[in-house]
Amino acid sequence: MNSGILSGKIALVTGASRGIGRAVAVELARQGAHVIAVARSAHSLSGLVEELGAACSPAPCELGRREDVEKLAEFVRTKWKRLDILVANAAIMGPRTMLGNLEDDDWREVIDTNVTANWRLIRHFDTLLRAAEAGRAVFVTSGAGSRGKMAAGRGAYAISKAALDALARSYATETEASRVRVMLCNPGLLRTDLRASIAPDEDPMSLRTPADFAPKVVQLCLPTWTQTGKMYDFPQDRILEFRGPE
Numbered sequence: 001m002n003s004g005i006l007s008g009k010i011a012l013v014t015g016a017s018r019g020i021g022r023a024v025a026v027e028l029a030r031q032g033a034h035v036i037a038v039a040r041s042a043h044s045l046s047g048l049v050e051e052l053g054a055a056c057s058p059a060p061c062e063l064g065r066r067e068d069v070e071k072l073a074e075f076v077r078t079k080w081k082r083l084d085i086l087v088a089n090a091a092i093m094g095p096r097t098m099l100g101n102l103e104d105d106d107w108r109e110v111i112d113t114n115v116t117a118n119w120r121l122i123r124h125f126d127t128l129l130r131a132a133e134a135g136r137a138v139f140v141t142s143g144a145g146s147r148g149k150m151a152a153g154r155g156a157y158a159i160s161k162a163a164l165d166a167l168a169r170s171y172a173t174e175t176e177a178s179r180v181r182v183m184l185c186n187p188g189l190l191r192t193d194l195r196a197s198i199a200p201d202e203d204p205m206s207l208r209t210p211a212d213f214a215p216k217v218v219q220l221c222l223p224t225w226t227q228t229g230k231m232y233d234f235p236q237d238r239i240l241e242f243r244g245p246e
């Protein structure tokens, strides 16, 4: 596993226990990277650890908790003194309900996990990404945050992804003069637990898989990747520019 194009690189993937994060972790390791795999429990990461062996360091972390993210950064700083690749992928959907009926705790959990945790990753890993020869940060977003017409009953999730888009693009501007490159990526509909939870009647076999998507994410992590502040859209297989009122 060590002779790929990412040989010697240190990559951190959040939400690595299943779905898209797990597939990206496997693909990064296949290309030679050492993967720091983040999810809430060691138990949920055990399958990945078994699959990747020495190419993986499991790092259980509740991303919504400040101290956990601080400890995670301290672990990486002490052991490697840099981070080559950050794939910020973990997210939750929250309950399906109209904004007017959303409970405080549900709102907070979605925003904490999908937005605040990703800001904290930037806050605590920025120096480590800048210390790398070619730091790469990829944020997994969703079309839900930028549709012309927003879906009903998914407000907190859509709002969190719109905020994530702005967060990643702000970070891209702030790192423009450095070696760090920052990309968003939109998976479209993929066969995962998260998708099954919101579309239980859909035939999962009609969807593409995280393994189909993972090599595209890895492309955005390569030292040769030059673009920043843009979105890779998997359904259209192209890079989208953000446009708004100037």
Ligand SMILES: NC(=O)c1ccc[n+]([C@@H]2O[C@H](COP(=O)([O-])OP(=O)(O)OC[C@H]3O[C@@H](n4cnc5c(N)ncnc54)[C@H](OP(=O)(O)O)[C@@H]3O)[C@@H](O)[C@H]2O)c1
Pocket (backbone or CB within 6 Å): 014, 015, 016, 017, 018, 019, 020, 021, 038, 039, 040, 041, 044, 045, 061, 062, 063, 064, 089, 090, 091, 092, 113, 140, 141, 142, 143, 186, 187, 188, 189, 190, 191, 192, 193, 194, 195
């Ligand atoms: N699947 C799709 O069709 C689709 C479409 C558009 C966008 N996306 C985006 O793609 C990303 C991955 O989605 P997925 O479908 O692979 O989801 P998933 O199967 O539900 O996996 C979510 C991952 O996030 C981790 N996670 C959740 N909350 C966490 C927390 N507080 N702290 C640490 N880890 C946490 C989970 O780990 P544990 O539960 O083990 O802790 C799990 O590994 C998300 O950003 C999602 O919004 C997915």
